[in-house]
Amino acid sequence: MSKIKIGDRVRIVKNGLTGTVVGREQKMLDDGKSKVEFIVKTGDGFENYAPYVRKDIVKVIPTIKEKNNSTYPRVYNYEHKCADGRTVVLTGIVDTFREDVTEREAYGDVTVFETVRIKKKSLSVGYAICHPSDGHDKNVGAEIAYNRAIRKPLAYFETDFMGEFREDFVTLILAAKAKFVEENMERFINRDK
Secondary structure: OOOOOOOOEEEEOOOOOEEEEEEEEEEEOOOOOEEEEEEEEOOOOHHHEEEEEHHHEEEOOOOOOOOOOOOOOEEEEEEEEOOOOOEEEEEEEEEEEEEEEEEEEEEOOEEEEEEEEEEEEEEEEEEEEEOHHHOOOHHHHHHHHHHHHHHOOOEEEEEOOOOOOOHHHHHHHHHHHHHHHHHOHHHHHHHHO
C-alpha cells in the first residue's frame, strides 16, 4: 500500500474522481484509537473539498514521460594484454530501460490495479580474444565483443540505481572480467569453437 502525503494525486474509490490531497488530520476516537483523514480537493470551489479515510482513496501513480534526449546506450571498450601474448577486448554497454510492475490494492469489495513503470539501468559485458598471429585489429575485436554483449553476454548487471555509471567504474568491472578471461583462457577458447 503506497503512503499518501500532502500534494499527492489520489482517486476516490466510490466515484472514481481524482483530486489532490491538500490536508491531513489525525482525530482521536472515543475508544482511545486514532483515525487519519485526508482532505482531498477534487475541483474549484469550497464544495469540492472533502475528508476521506485511507481505505476510501487510492494514490495515482503519475505516468513517466519518455525523453528523447537520452545519452544511452553508452559503449565502453577495454583492451587487456595477456601474459601469453593474446589480447582480450571487452565491451561494456550501459543502458537504461523501463520495467512495468503491476501493483494490486484491495479496499473492501474494490480491487485497484495500477501499473508502475520503474526505471532501471543495466551493464552488459562482451569479450573477444585475439591471438598474436591473428593480425590484431582493435575495431574487429571491439565489434565482436559488442555483438556478444548484446546476444550472449559474459556478464550482465541490472540495478534500480539511476545515478551515473562513470567510466572509471565500468572500466574497473571490464578489467576484472578481462583478468577472469585470462585466468580461464582455455575455457573461453573452447567455448568459441
